[in-house]
Amino acid sequence: MTLTTAEENYLKAIYHLSDGATKSVSTNDVAAEMKTKPASVSDMLRKLGDKEVIEYRKYYGVNITEEGKKRALQTIRKHRLWEVFLVDKLQFAWDEVHEVAEELEHIQSPLLIQRLDAYLNYPKFDPHGDPIPDEYGDVRARPRLALNEMDVDQSGQIVAVKDSSAAFLKYLDKVGAYIGARIKILDKVEFDGSMEILVDQKKTLFMSKDVAANILAIQS
Amino acid sequence: MTLTTAEENYLKAIYHLSDGATKSVSTNDVAAEMKTKPASVSDMLRKLGDKEVIEYRKYYGVNITEEGKKRALQTIRKHRLWEVFLVDKLQFAWDEVHEVAEELEHIQSPLLIQRLDAYLNYPKFDPHGDPIPDEYGDVRARPRLALNEMDVDQSGQIVAVKDSSAAFLKYLDKVGAYIGARIKILDKVEFDGSMEILVDQKKTLFMSKDVAANILAIQS
DNA sequence: TCTTATTTTTAGCCTTACCTAAAACCCTAA
DNA sequence: TTAGGGTTTTAGGTAAGGCTAAAAATAAGA
Numbered sequence: 001m002t003l004t005t006a007e008e009n010y011l012k013a014i015y016h017l018s019d020g021a022t023k024s025v026s027t028n029d030v031a032a033e034m035k036t037k038p039a040s041v042s043d044m045l046r047k048l049g050d051k052e053v054i055e056y057r058k059y060y061g062v063n064i065t066e067e068g069k070k071r072a073l074q075t076i077r078k079h080r081l082w083e084v085f086l087v088d089k090l091q092f093a094w095d096e097v098h099e100v101a102e103e104l105e106h107i108q109s110p111l112l113i114q115r116l117d118a119y120l121n122y123p124k125f126d127p128h129g130d131p132i133p134d135e136y137g138d139v140r141a142r143p144r145l146a147l148n149e150m151d152v153d154q155s156g157q158i159v160a161v162k163d164s165s166a167a168f169l170k171y172l173d174k175v176g177a178y179i180g181a182r183i184k185i186l187d188k189v190e191f192d193g194s195m196e197i198l199v200d201q202k203k204t205l206f207m208s209k210d211v212a213a214n215i216l217a218i219q220s
Numbered sequence: 221m222t223l224t225t226a227e228e229n230y231l232k233a234i235y236h237l238s239d240g241a242t243k244s245v246s247t248n249d250v251a252a253e254m255k256t257k258p259a260s261v262s263d264m265l266r267k268l269g270d271k272e273v274i275e276y277r278k279y280y281g282v283n284i285t286e287e288g289k290k291r292a293l294q295t296i297r298k299h300r301l302w303e304v305f306l307v308d309k310l311q312f313a314w315d316e317v318h319e320v321a322e323e324l325e326h327i328q329s330p331l332l333i334q335r336l337d338a339y340l341n342y343p344k345f346d347p348h349g350d351p352i353p354d355e356y357g358d359v360r361a362r363p364r365l366a367l368n369e370m371d372v373d374q375s376g377q378i379v380a381v382k383d384s385s386a387a388f389l390k391y392l393d394k395v396g397a398y399i400g401a402r403i404k405i406l407d408k409v410e411f412d413g414s415m416e417i418l419v420d421q422k423k424t425l426f427m428s429k430d431v432a433a434n435i436l437a438i439q440s
Numbered sequence: 441t442c443t444t445a446t447t448t449t450t451a452g453c454c455t456t457a458c459c460t461a462a463a464a465c466c467c468t469a470a
Numbered sequence: 471t472t473a474g475g476g477t478t479t480t481a482g483g484t485a486a487g488g489c490t491a492a493a494a495a496t497a498a499g500a
Contacts, residue, residue: 086332247448
């Protein structure tokens with residue numbers, strides 16, 4: 001059973017919204033994600049249900065099936081491999097690659113993806129730090145480090161905080177850090193463990209060891 | 221004015237059939253080339269006429285316009301650059317690349333093509349020996365050499381014969397050479413200028429200097 | 441020139457993927 | 471337990487790109 005480009009895109013959206021195939025997803029949410037109308041989504045959900053990549057009960061939203069999850073992960077794999085190609089080989093900036101990868105991910109050729117993977121040296125993460133599923137759909141999550149565990153000159157991306165109190169999040173917001181921010185360790189002060197951090201390649205931030213220990217990042 | 225994937229494919233077919241935008245092309249010929257029905261072609265010709273990439277007079281076939289020629293050459297450029305990528309970088313065989321390139325050529329990103337061109341070191345010919353138009357649509361035809369002018373170990377492709385008498389073409393056919401054949405010069409005999417030539421990577425052919433001088437090839 | 445054969449176009453219908461408007465359904469609060 | 475209100479589906483329509491069957495235009499032969 002092959003999927004059209006539109007079907008692949010819907011399936012990918014449903015996979016993302018369902019938090020890795022765990023939660024069920026509403027028609028409205030899919031419509032928002034796909035920037036389309038709920039009526040169009042209903043149509044498409046019926047089709048995807050017929051193809052058994054989702055379980056669809058009218059009025060009750062959808063759950064992705066095992067087969068659907070596998071298909072979604074294949075598409076995500078292709079997307080992320082192309083992103084690596086664009087950044088590593090064609091010198092694209094990491095924020096320029098998404099739209100092009102969105103087109104490239106629909107090219108149908110298992111051989112192409114196999115060869116591309118080898119050519120890129122079997123990368124495990126894309127330029128945004130997101131993991132690349134293997135050809136069976138297995139994802140190896142990248143280990144998270146607290147910022148104070150990172151070394152000077154290492155780069156990464158903030159993915160979570162340990163203490164998610166409103167106060168701490170407010171502090172983060174004030175200094176211009178946020179979940180998803182790209183960071184680089186510029187300096188670590190031996191004496192008190194405080195750090196100097198470059199955020200989004202433009203803003204420099206000073207933080208105490210305690211603050212740094214509260215912020216989790218993945219390396220890139 | 222943007223073209224859909226289908227429109228790009230029709231335009232490319234019309235360009236090829238019109239021998240580089242010189243001859244006019246019939247509905248039936250386009251239908252045969254596109255493996256579709258004449259009725260579908262009529263529809264599409266009206267659309268392409270509206271977009272002014274062809275000149276369409278009902279019942280009298282079409283001529284490609286200057287704008288159409290430019291568009292067709294852009295698509296051909298993208299197709300051939302991707303073919304080079306697949307062969308040079310991803311180790312595809314030269315006869316495995318066409319279908320995948322047929323998909324890749326429709327990716328819309330001028331930056332991608334520009335970067336790909338640079339990455340491949342501005343190739344002038346694709347793996348089949350066909351010239352790659354530059355970004356303005358200019359094509360530099362590859363100089364043709366008679367086989368006896370080629371050196372040992374050089375590879376190429378037969379593109380024409382000087383003497384196109386039936387007798388000579390019949391002889392070529394008998395020995396298994398043909399327009400389009402991939403060849404490699406294995407040996408040249410100093411004494412009489414006769415040559416040993418590998419055809420399509422499998423058949424070895426001996427020919428006199430006179431015969432070799434009658435066959436034109438491009439180098440690859 | 442007239443008739444026939446061939447080519448091309450039109451007419452009408454299908455599928456995919458979208459849309460709007462209206463109907464149906466689910467849920468909650470009075 | 472029923473009336474809204476929000477969500478979701480259905481009904482019907484559009485555009486792209488295909489199809490078949492039939493009509494129309496061109497070309498060719500007597």
